[in-house]
Amino acid sequence: MWHKPRLMTAVSDLLLLAGGVALLVAAVIWGAPRLRLFPLNEVLVTHELREVRHSDVQQVLSALLHGNFFTVSPEAIRLSLEQLPWVRRAEVWRKWPARIEVRIEEQQAAAHWGDGQGELVNTFGEVFSAPLTREQPLPRLSGPTGSAGEVLRRYAEFAQLLKPVGVLPAHVALSPRLAWLLKMENGMLVELGREQAKAPIRVRLQRFVEYYPSLSETRHGRPIAVDMRYPNGFALRFPASAVQEVKGKK
Template sequence: MWNKPHLLNAIADLLMLVASAALLAAAAVWLVRVPSLPVRQVVFADVLPHTQRLEIEQVLPGALKGNFFSLNLEAVRGTLEKLPWVRKVDVRRVWPARLEVRIEEHRPVARWGEGRGELVNSYGEVFTAVLGDSELAVLPLLAGPAGSSQEVLRRYSELVGSFRTVGEKPVQVTLSPRLAWQLKLENGMLVDMGREQAKAPLGVRLQRFIEVYPETVAKRAIRPAVVDLRYPNGFAMRVAGEGKGK
């Protein structure tokens, strides 16, 4: 072996590689365990309209375990995302001793269901949080089976656009367990739209009603309390205290 320089060089290179790896491993262990590199500052990059500082101070210290390198960022993120108004959290290290936290709060666009404190955010996700009465009062009410919040919010947005052309505003949209749609306008009128129909799609029936609304409905001395759009070729209206009429 001593007469084979190339073999000796290969062994030497291998030993150097092993030694370098050992040094790197030892350095990594030291960086993780050394107590002299604590996180000294946590900076929140966003203004938080709903999440209170006290709420953060109550939960965050328990997740700040370890030093700058060993701190579990996922634990910090998961802890903050449990707060009622927090939708998404991004955490990153900033050398030498700082954490930067970006929080995306839920933006409420509607109430969900009845009396459970549930709201719908701009992504159509349901979350539970406390909102002031004045803020709740201006939000529409949406309801539907579990898992349907995105679909109901999408339908509500479409209906807002449709009724804007006739100067009306939906304030409540409901999807029943049988997938039938009903809406309530700001003027108190209920509109039964029913289910999707292959021969008479919901959109077609609704558009037909919108087109005749100014003359057939808006100009009536007494507006109907309920409008039924479930008919394939027309609709029915009922004034409070009267029977149905086409």
């Protein structure tokens, strides 16, 4: 090739042209903000928002939508949006030539979580913090850290088993020792204890459902608690006043 001047000249011209194009592109990208090229003209939120406040979204966008189409950071916007209450996930992308599109997946509350400090459980069994924007008849779940998904799954199972008696759990609690306790809508406590191979939780709750209609027919009235931790039976606890009244009549 060194003995072919014309070829060397052509290669040199090609390299110069490629270099010039690269410099031009770099100059356009670097200089675009200063030359006010490629301005953003529109921001589109693609889904209707029910829980997330529009004012919060606008505040995030107004703080981060500086520069032009190329310099705005979709990732920074996404991370900021996901810090808002009721936002589970956000997606942000550029839409040529002058638009930013935002998709927000809102949290869907399935239950209250814990001791009433504003924590909720979503339908995926994830704990999040957000104020309720309207009245919702949500059950309360509680358990050790990391157990929200399992407690939510068990709540759905318990609610299905209890349908025949028409009373749902208002509170499902899992203790640190992995024992289950239900508080029914009528205030009755149902102690189910720990999962056992010989007497599974499901079987014990089915036994409770079977005998539930007769529980209000006891001579002491309706019990305040039912202990279902026994393999083949259960124990009842009554208000102390009811027991004393019965004792006085003997």
